[in-house]
Amino acid sequence: MAFSATDAAFEGFRLTKEKPLTVLxxxxxxxxxxxxxxxxxxxxxxxxxxxxxxxxxxxxxxxTPQEAxxxxxxxxxxxxxxxxxxxxxxxxxxxxVFRAVLRxxxxxxxxxxxxxxxxxxxxxxxxxxxxxxxxxxxxxxxLGVASGAAGAANQGVGGLIGVVGGLALVCAIIFVAVRLSxxxxxxxxxxxxxxxxxWSLTKGRFWGLLGMFVLAVVFAIIVSILxxxxxxxxxxxxxxxxxxLTMASAPDLQALSNPQLLTAFAVYILITLVFSAxxxxxxxxxxxxAYRALKGEQAGA
Amino acid sequence: xxxxxxxTAIGTxxxxxxxxxxxxxxxxxxxxxxxxxxxxxxxxxxxxxxLEFFRSVSEASxxxxxxxxxxxxxxxxxxxxxxxxxxxxLTSLGxxxxxxxxVFRAALExxxxxxxxxxxxxxxxxxxxxxxxxxxxxxxxVIVAMLLGGAGVLIGAAMPSPxxxxxxxxxxxxxxxxxxxxxxRFSxxxxxxxxxxxxxxxxxWALTKGHSWRLFGLALLLCLVVLAIEALxxxxxxxxxxxxxxxxRFDHDAIEAFFSQPIDxxxxxxAPWLIGVGLTCAVLTGALTAILLAPWASAYRQLVPxxxxxxx
Numbered sequence: 001m002a003f004s005a006t007d008a009a010f011e012g013f014r015l016t017k018e019k020p021l022t023v024l025x026x027x028x029x030x031x032x033x034x035x036x037x038x039x040x041x042x043x044x045x046x047x048x049x050x051x052x053x054x055x056x057x058x059x060x061x062x063x064t065p066q067e068a069x070x071x072x073x074x075x076x077x078x079x080x081x082x083x084x085x086x087x088x089x090x091x092x093x094x095x096x097v098f099r100a101v102l103r104x105x106x107x108x109x110x111x112x113x114x115x116x117x118x119x120x121x122x123x124x125x126x127x128x129x130x131x132x133x134x135x136x137x138x139x140x141x142x143l144g145v146a147s148g149a150a151g152a153a154n155q156g157v158g159g160l161i162g163v164v165g166g167l168a169l170v171c172a173i174i175f176v177a178v179r180l181s182x183x184x185x186x187x188x189x190x191x192x193x194x195x196x197x198x199w200s201l202t203k204g205r206f207w208g209l210l211g212m213f214v215l216a217v218v219f220a221i222i223v224s225i226l227x228x229x230x231x232x233x234x235x236x237x238x239x240x241x242x243x244x245l246t247m248a249s250a251p252d253l254q255a256l257s258n259p260q261l262l263t264a265f266a267v268y269i270l271i272t273l274v275f276s277a278x279x280x281x282x283x284x285x286x287x288x289x290a291y292r293a294l295k296g297e298q299a300g301a
Numbered sequence: 302x303x304x305x306x307x308x309t310a311i312g313t314x315x316x317x318x319x320x321x322x323x324x325x326x327x328x329x330x331x332x333x334x335x336x337x338x339x340x341x342x343x344x345x346x347x348x349x350x351x352l353e354f355f356r357s358v359s360e361a362s363x364x365x366x367x368x369x370x371x372x373x374x375x376x377x378x379x380x381x382x383x384x385x386x387x388x389x390x391l392t393s394l395g396x397x398x399x400x401x402x403x404v405f406r407a408a409l410e411x412x413x414x415x416x417x418x419x420x421x422x423x424x425x426x427x428x429x430x431x432x433x434x435x436x437x438x439x440x441x442x443v444i445v446a447m448l449l450g451g452a453g454v455l456i457g458a459a460m461p462s463p464x465x466x467x468x469x470x471x472x473x474x475x476x477x478x479x480x481x482x483x484x485x486r487f488s489x490x491x492x493x494x495x496x497x498x499x500x501x502x503x504x505x506w507a508l509t510k511g512h513s514w515r516l517f518g519l520a521l522l523l524c525l526v527v528l529a530i531e532a533l534x535x536x537x538x539x540x541x542x543x544x545x546x547x548x549x550r551f552d553h554d555a556i557e558a559f560f561s562q563p564i565d566x567x568x569x570x571x572a573p574w575l576i577g578v579g580l581t582c583a584v585l586t587g588a589l590t591a592i593l594l595a596p597w598a599s600a601y602r603q604l605v606p607x608x609x610x611x612x613x
Contacts, residue, residue: 006504167448
């Protein structure tokens, strides 16, 4: 099958149409589970009065580094637990979407597994994050030095190098990100860590892939807005009027002692998570579809 | 390679207006209703509270009371209006989808008439989605163009005097031309999406290859046509105001005095006028959209002669 950026961008919707139970129920349940784990970690770290403690951290004005550290210690502890959980859950979500698109015969519980595929995806994610952070930092430092050195001689030329160089750096980051964007589905499909192999697979396909990702982001934003409209309407209808909508922007735990509002808020969260699951398919599936099409073209050539 | 006739394309919209005047007027009315129905619902929901709020502020200021406006009440009202925004935004998008699909249906599938070519289905969904995506792409493109143009201007500004002006002018012209060229290359996305019954965007790039100049000519001609129509409308409106309406001069004080009355008073006076102008605009919107969009459908039919569409 030849690569079509437009068709690949729709892969998430196609997946949802073909496997609605997996996307809208299975992946929503996964989000509920991850959400519960995050809440559990926060609860265990801070205890029952966690909201008060979080508010205290937010409003505190420590005068010494020691005070700041003591205040932040529980938060750092929670982050230390949440960081690996986030990495593993992220890898599982990626792998589930890729499995549904590329190897549906593999099965698993709503395509979720925890094995070699997930570990390889986690590793590639970490390597890519380090690569990009290093690239950005090195690029910014080089640009800063060049701009500063030129600015010492001529202020206008220094500013010019800063602006033009900054634009060039952003373009370079986008270019590299798009060229390496198939590393994750490639790693999943070929069951080996693949990072720079994505570069040769995406050769001559930059604009198509960029268009595909931009379209996928636009679709995800539309779905997010649609989700918020539906969820807000349900919250207002079930929660006893427009006043209930304040729960969406600033949840008030005391107000949740009202059973009607509690039920409405729970349904609101559930609808939001269903749409998050849909966004997951919309955002991750196109890369898998692009990999399948480009690999097919390569094999056919 | 298929040959594209700009003169054939440019007349397509006028042909639709002449052939189906009632349908064209109904497109505008449908667009108007879909766009403003949620605004009306929003006004019915929050309008009375809003009017009450402004009345209380106005009364407080007239009585000389030093009472501060109720910020909390205003914030709550504002929050309610903000929550309506996504709905108005979505229906406005849907209205564009309905209008665009109706024009393309009339131009590409004239036998599929139904209710004035108006439907609410997959074609409309694709057109609305495409309209949104093209909007986002256009904004992104303009930002990129401004950044590149800005860089060009900066480079030009750093150059010695004789070359400075030329480099800046060249950078601006190059960016504007590039912007127009990209838009022209994407111009077939909408008719292509309608004709092929699936979302098409980047496919327009391949279809328009080798036809950029003629499509650019078509866009330029359409701009001139719209300018001429706008000039005609403004002329007619001026004639009505000064000739029939008896307006002889611009009285700033009278206008200020009129709008200093309570909002419900001046809204009641203006409402019939606003409805009349709205309906006129609705009918004109239908005609203008047909004149602007149908030529691209004609261009598509010329570029893809074997497309599964029926001739007018």
